Amino acid sequence: MHYNLLKGKKGLIFGALDEKSIAWQTAQKIFSEGGQFVLTNTPIALRMGQLQTLGKACNAPVISADATNIEDIENLLDQTQDHFGGKIDFILHSIGMSPNVRKGRKDDNLNYNWMLKTLDISALSFHKIMQVAEKKDAINPWGSIVALSYIAAQRTFPDYADMAQAKAMLESIARSYGYRLAKNKKIRVNTISQSPSKTTAGQGIPGFDVFFDYAQKMSPLGNATAEDCANYIVLLFSDLSRMVTMQNLMHDGGFSATGITDELIQAIQS
Numbered sequence: 415m416h417y418n419l420l421k422g423k424k425g426l427i428f429g430a431l432d433e434k435s436i437a438w439q440t441a442q443k444i445f446s447e448g449g450q451f452v453l454t455n456t457p458i459a460l461r462m463g464q465l466q467t468l469g470k471a472c473n474a475p476v477i478s479a480d481a482t483n484i485e486d487i488e489n490l491l492d493q494t495q496d497h498f499g500g501k502i503d504f505i506l507h508s509i510g511m512s513p514n515v516r517k518g519r520k521d522d523n524l525n526y527n528w529m530l531k532t533l534d535i536s537a538l539s540f541h542k543i544m545q546v547a548e549k550k551d552a553i554n555p556w557g558s559i560v561a562l563s564y565i566a567a568q569r570t571f572p573d574y575a576d577m578a579q580a581k582a583m584l585e586s587i588a589r590s591y592g593y594r595l596a597k598n599k600k601i602r603v604n605t606i607s608q609s610p611s612k613t614t615a616g617q618g619i620p621g622f623d624v625f626f627d628y629a630q631k632m633s634p635l636g637n638a639t640a641e642d643c644a645n646y647i648v649l650l651f652s653d654l655s656r657m658v659t660m661q662n663l664m665h666d667g668g669f670s671a672t673g674i675t676d677e678l679i680q681a682i683q684s
């Protein structure tokens with residue numbers, strides 16, 4: 415079912431790697447809701463992934479950019495505005511990577527240079543994108559910016575290592591930059607705290623299958639899928655959520671508000 419919720423809206427989508435990606439699913443939903451966008455990812459992701467296929471299907475240009483590199487972001491925003499002939503209405507930050515998590519390093523054995531990389535890619539990039547966009551005055555009033563977070567920002571999940579600090583920083587950036595953009599430009603900034611989802615980034619976390627199953631049992635509605643998340647992002651990019659800003663929005667089937675469930679009690683008792 416399509417509602418044309420994003421008719422006339424133009425934007426920029428970071429982080430679609432393959433069809434499992436939250437950003438990929440979101441691009442498809444935005445397209446079916448009448449929105450237009452530019453797709454971007456790192457040069458290596460463009461070489462390895464299938465982003466051109468998505469670009470063709472959605473009539474969207476694909477522009478390479480490392481989201482930690484200010485010059486790349488500047489070029490990207492210039493090219494995006496050239497493509498649309500003006501300002502944009504939404505940005506999706508769907509970016510995350512931790513070398514420590516990839517190598518299975520936990521809190522007693524973090525490589526601090528890698529940790530800085532984690533923070534730069536997964537959190538600071540969000541600040542950089544908004545700062546460049548503000549300097550270039552690239553976003554229309556009532557525009558909407560969304561980044562993807564995870565509940566490890568508030569609660570401990572040992573295998574999530576330094577990504578927990580990255581997500582806490584990401585959510586903090588959404589509040590502080592969200593204040594600025596709301597006051598100065600009437601632009602909204604939110605993070606969505608998503609259920610574990612079977613994507614490349616998700617499945618790169620050691621023990622992912624266990625905490626996917628745990629979250630499934632702990633969520634009265636079950637885990638929210640990447641497609642469910644895409645629908646929620648469409649809502650946040652639409653005019654139906656105009657007064658929502660500076661929030662970390664739980665999108666987790668009820669996980670974050672649940673103490674224990676019958677299913678878990680049964681699993682522990684058996």
Ligand SMILES: NC(=O)c1ccc[n+]([C@@H]2O[C@H](COP(=O)([O-])OP(=O)(O)OC[C@H]3O[C@@H](n4cnc5c(N)ncnc54)[C@H](O)[C@@H]3O)[C@@H](O)[C@H]2O)c1
Pocket residue numbers: 428429430431432434435436437455456459479480481482507508509510511535562563564607608609610611612613614615616617
């Ligand atoms: N999958 C989950 O379980 C889950 C749960 C909650 C939140 N999230 C978050 O959702 C977001 C999207 O992840 P996903 O699950 O769709 O996985 P994904 O692996 O499909 O997407 C991660 C993306 O980040 C991109 N990226 C990495 N370094 C980059 C850089 N320097 N510049 C630009 N892009 C870069 C990758 O190329 C990739 O496209 C991430 O922020 C992730 O932490 C995922």
